[in-house]
Amino acid sequence: MNMVTFVSRRLVAMVPVLLGVTILTFLLSHVIPGDPARLLVGQKASDEVVKRMREELGLNDPLHIQYWNYLKQLLRGDLGTSIRNRRPVVQDLAERFPASFELTFVSLFICVIIAIPLGILTAVRRNHVVDHVTRVLALLGVSTPVFWWGLLLLLIFYFRLGWLPGPGRIDLAVPPPAGRTGLYILDSLLSRDWRALGSSLRHLVLPAFCLSYVYLAIMTRMIRSSMLDVLNLDYIRTARANGLPERAIIFRHALRNALVPTVTIVGLSFGELIGGAILTETIFAWPGLGSYMVDSVLFLDFPAIMGCTILVCLIYMTANLVVDIAYGFLDPRIRWG
Amino acid sequence: MCPGAAERSYGLREMSPWMKDFLFTIRLVYRNPLAMAGIVIITCLVLVAVFAPLLAPYSPIDISLDERLSPPSASHLLGTDEMGRDILSRVIYGARISIRIAVTVVTIGGAVGSILGATAGYLRGRMGSIIMRVMDMILAFPALVLCMVLAAALGPSLNNALLAIAFVQIPKYARLVHGQALSLREKHYVLAARSMAASTPWIIWHHIFPGCLSSVLVLATMGMGEAILLAASLSFIGLGAQPPEPEWGAMVAMGRQYLMDHWWLATFPGLAILVVAVGFNILGDALRDILDPRLRR
Numbered sequence: 001m002n003m004v005t006f007v008s009r010r011l012v013a014m015v016p017v018l019l020g021v022t023i024l025t026f027l028l029s030h031v032i033p034g035d036p037a038r039l040l041v042g043q044k045a046s047d048e049v050v051k052r053m054r055e056e057l058g059l060n061d062p063l064h065i066q067y068w069n070y071l072k073q074l075l076r077g078d079l080g081t082s083i084r085n086r087r088p089v090v091q092d093l094a095e096r097f098p099a100s101f102e103l104t105f106v107s108l109f110i111c112v113i114i115a116i117p118l119g120i121l122t123a124v125r126r127n128h129v130v131d132h133v134t135r136v137l138a139l140l141g142v143s144t145p146v147f148w149w150g151l152l153l154l155l156i157f158y159f160r161l162g163w164l165p166g167p168g169r170i171d172l173a174v175p176p177p178a179g180r181t182g183l184y185i186l187d188s189l190l191s192r193d194w195r196a197l198g199s200s201l202r203h204l205v206l207p208a209f210c211l212s213y214v215y216l217a218i219m220t221r222m223i224r225s226s227m228l229d230v231l232n233l234d235y236i237r238t239a240r241a242n243g244l245p246e247r248a249i250i251f252r253h254a255l256r257n258a259l260v261p262t263v264t265i266v267g268l269s270f271g272e273l274i275g276g277a278i279l280t281e282t283i284f285a286w287p288g289l290g291s292y293m294v295d296s297v298l299f300l301d302f303p304a305i306m307g308c309t310i311l312v313c314l315i316y317m318t319a320n321l322v323v324d325i326a327y328g329f330l331d332p333r334i335r336w337g
Numbered sequence: 338m339c340p341g342a343a344e345r346s347y348g349l350r351e352m353s354p355w356m357k358d359f360l361f362t363i364r365l366v367y368r369n370p371l372a373m374a375g376i377v378i379i380t381c382l383v384l385v386a387v388f389a390p391l392l393a394p395y396s397p398i399d400i401s402l403d404e405r406l407s408p409p410s411a412s413h414l415l416g417t418d419e420m421g422r423d424i425l426s427r428v429i430y431g432a433r434i435s436i437r438i439a440v441t442v443v444t445i446g447g448a449v450g451s452i453l454g455a456t457a458g459y460l461r462g463r464m465g466s467i468i469m470r471v472m473d474m475i476l477a478f479p480a481l482v483l484c485m486v487l488a489a490a491l492g493p494s495l496n497n498a499l500l501a502i503a504f505v506q507i508p509k510y511a512r513l514v515h516g517q518a519l520s521l522r523e524k525h526y527v528l529a530a531r532s533m534a535a536s537t538p539w540i541i542w543h544h545i546f547p548g549c550l551s552s553v554l555v556l557a558t559m560g561m562g563e564a565i566l567l568a569a570s571l572s573f574i575g576l577g578a579q580p581p582e583p584e585w586g587a588m589v590a591m592g593r594q595y596l597m598d599h600w601w602l603a604t605f606p607g608l609a610i611l612v613v614a615v616g617f618n619i620l621g622d623a624l625r626d627i628l629d630p631r632l633r634r
Contacts, residue, residue, distance in 0.1 A: 020474030028490045139622075143614035145566055147573045148589050148607030151596055155604075159597050275481030279570055283593075293482070294574050297489040305486055312482050 006328050010321055021313045022074060025306045026067050079307035084299050089307035092292065097311075098182030099169060100288030104277050106185075106204055107212040111219050114212075119223025119262075123231060124250060134220055141217025146276045150210040150283035157206060165203050167285035174199045207284040211276050215269065222265045227258040260331045267323025271316055362551065365627045372627065375558075375620025382613055386432040395423035397430040397583040406599050416601035418591065420581075424601060427583035428609050434584045435565050435613055438499060442564035443557045445503035450510025451553060455545045457511065458518025459537065469515060472508035480505050484567055488576040495568075495584065498577035502567045506560055513556055514549045521548045551628040558624055562617030569610050585610045 037053035038045075045053075054060055058069055073080070079089035122131040158166040169184060170176055177196040179187025184200035187193075230236065231254055239249045278290035285291065289308060296304035366372045385392060395413075401421035409416040415424040453472070457465035475483065487501035518541075521527060527544050535543075569586025571577035578584030580591070585606040592603030 016470070017474055017477045020471070021477055024474065024478075025486070028486055031490050139615060139618060140611070143562065143566075143611055143618050145569050145573075145586070145589070145607055145610045145614075147570060147586075148603065148610065151589065151593055151603050151607070155596055155600055271479035274479040275570075278481055278485075279573070282574065293485065297485050298575055300489060305489065309478070309482060309486055312479060313477050316479055317477055 003325075003328065007325055010324050014317055014321065017317065018314070021310060022071060023067070025309050026070055029302045029306055030063070074310070079310070080303035082296070082301055082304045084296065084301045084304065089304050092304065093289065093307060093311055095182070096287060096289045096292045099286055100277060100281065100290060102183045102185060103204070103207055103211065103281070103286060103288060104273060106208045107215065107277075108273065110208060110212040111216045115216055115219035115223055118220045120227055120250065120255065122220065122224045123227035123258075126228070131224075134217075134224075138217035138221045141214050144214065146210065146214060146279040147283055149213065150207070150280055153206050153210050154283065164205050165199070167283075169200060169203055169287060170196065171199045171203070207280050207286055210283070211273070211280045214276055215273050218269055218272070219262070219266060223258065223262050226261040227254060229261075230254045230258045233257075256330065260327065263323055263326050263330060267320045270319040270323075274312060274316060358551070362627060366624070369623050369627060371619050372623035375616050375618075375623060378612065378616030379620065382432050382616065383436065385429055386436050389429050389433055393423075393426035393429040395426040397422065397427045398581045406595065406602075408599075409601055415605045416599075418588070418602050419595060419599075422581075424588075424605055427588060428585070428606055430583045431585045431588070431606065431609060432613075434495070434578065434582065435610075438495075438502075438564055438568040439561035439617070441499045442503045442506060442568070443560050445500070446506030446560065446564075447510050447553060447557050449503075450507040451514045451546065451549065452541075453507065454511035454514030455518045455541045455549070458515040459522050459541055459545055461519075461522075465515075468511070472511045475505065475508045476512075478505075480567065481570060484571055485574065485576060488571055493576045493579065495572070495578040495582065498568055498571045501571070502564055505567075506564070509556060509560070510553060513552055514545075517549045517552065518545050521545050524548075555621055555625045555628055558617055559621035562614040562621065565610060565617070566614055 037050050037057055037059055041049050041053050058066055061069070077090060079093070081087065082089050082092060085092070118130075118134060122128075122134050125131055154166060157164045165171060174196055177184055177188035177193045177200075178191050181187055184196065185204070188197035188200060231250075236249060236254060239253050244253075274290075277288070278293060280286065281288045281290035282294050289312065293305065293308045293312070295301075296308060366376075399422065401417075404413070404417050404421040405419055407413060407417045407421075413423050413425065415428065417423055418427070453468050457468040478486075483505050484498070484501045487504060488498045491497035491500065521544065524544075527540060530540050530544060568577055569584070569589070572584045572586030573590045575590065578587045580587065588606035589603045589610075592599070592601075592606070595602050
């Protein structure tokens with residue numbers, strides 16, 4: 001099986017799951033207490049208006065027809081209109097997406113550059129002080145409520161020490177960088193707007209640290225345990241017996257095989273990163289998808305909730321797809337098997 | 338000798354394999370310091386919950402406005418909140434809610450998930466694959482996202498949040514039990530039971546479930562920690578416990594508004610969540626090592 005078949009098979013496998021997700025979100029929007037038509041026209045509207053709105057929204061059609069229409073709408077890229085601000089949900093999501101992407105990408109990057117060396121180190125120096133310390137940190141990482149951790153960071157570094165700026169993506173006095181991507185760091189680099197760059201970087205430190213902390217802990221332990229599994233294999237002993245330097249054994253021979261299971265775990269726990277991002281964004285008033293979702297949920301703005309959910313699931317599934325592909329690259333047995 | 342005594346003593350000597358295994362596990366847990374540490378934390382939680390009325394110096398809900406927002410002191414060890422309620426007392430009563438969360442979520446999620454997984458694994462065929470595809474669908478959602486949507490649809494309350502979390506946990510158990518049921522169904526004793534016309538529910542109950550018990554136990558222990566974190570997160574967002582319930586996540590949410598000058602409001606309930614989650618996680622970790630067949634014996 002070559003790479004193209006491998007990837008396309010994975011893509012095809014995504015379709016039924018994605019359909020399932022839409023069925024679930026569709027059904028959920030129908031069990032909400034309250035009439036969507038009533039929500040849309042407001043509490044004071046007359047019954048006649050509500051009736052007309054129900055007709056217009058197709059709420060009187062049989063359920064399967066309604067689902068079919070919903071699906072057609074989705075395929076056109078129309079996620080409906082937000083009840084809260086009467087704007088198309090797609091437009092809201094497009095505005096919010098870059099902020100979330102920037103935050104999660106930077107957090108993931110921090111995780112990877114710290115977790116891989118730390119994981120290797122703790123595997124090679126098993127039961128050394130570093131190993132014990134990371135074990136404790138990892139345990140705390142998976143047990144810490146993200147929202148509480150974010151509040152502590154704000155309390156210490158913003159309120160008490162005043163070292164770092166508080167909520168938001170950029171200082172209010174600094175105009176956001178001009179650019180089309182909506183990623184402040186990239187935009188300010190491209191437009192050489194150093195003031196915006198500095199401000200947005202400083203604003204990113206606390207949320208990114210808050211979010212990466214949990215994930216970092218899981219990742220370090222995963223890399224450690226898969227590294228340990230590999231280091232106990234026969235071919236490593238053979239390499240040692242042949243007198244290869246330890247560094248070559250670890251980096252050239254062990255690491256590549258140890259990365260295969262790690263990559264899977266990174267993908268699987270991507271969901272935790274998304275969950276963490278929702279809470280982090282809420283704490284740091286980060287104008288991304290997570291805080292948008294929380295606002296919509298509290299407002300019972302169901303078109304927005306559904307749109308957000310579908311987008312987040314799509315991102316989650318794409319992340320897992322990327323992981324599968326990376327898996328295929330790292331381990332030829334999977335591609336050819 | 339009464340009839341049946343010989344049979345009974347025979348039964349004792351030839352204990353069923355999983356019973357023997359279970360006793361062996363308990364001995365290993367006893368010898369494992371990490372597992373014991375987890376058990377100590379969880380036992381403390383249970384004791385605090387049971388004896389909350391005796392331990393708490395004040396009522397967890399009575400308002401006393403002239404004492405509002407007072408910092409930790411001798412009379413209020415952890416200070417008071419925006420309504421003048423004693424935070425220590427609220428944290429103590431919160432232990433009851435945490436246990437309710439852990440037990441409800443794991444019981445519902447574990448039971449439904451195990452039954453679905455065992456049925457799918459034992460029956461295989463179309464029924465089995467339909468069940469497992471539905472489980473995959475649920476897993477396509479990040480846990481917190483699905484919890485939020487479900488809790489919002491059901492209406493914000495602690496019980497609804499627990500239902501939502503339990504629902505999200507179902508596929509984890511289903512997948513685990515499904516995998517094990519697939520291999521257990523080929524065992525000779527299952528074949529023997531089937532050849533004697535044992536009914537499917539009987540076989541699942543007597544042969545499939547006991548075989549999955551140890552790994553379900555590990556998942557359930559870790560699941561309790563996760564359930565507490567998720568429930569606290571939902572309450573923090575505003576979709577779980579509602580005021581004035583002394584739920585830890587909701588307390589942190591309330592404390593957030595007073596964070597700048599009154600740090601104790603959010604700090605202590607959050608610390609309680611952390612400690613309890615650590616307890617369940619180290620116990621789960623230790624149990625996994627103990628029950629891992631590769632590391633056993």
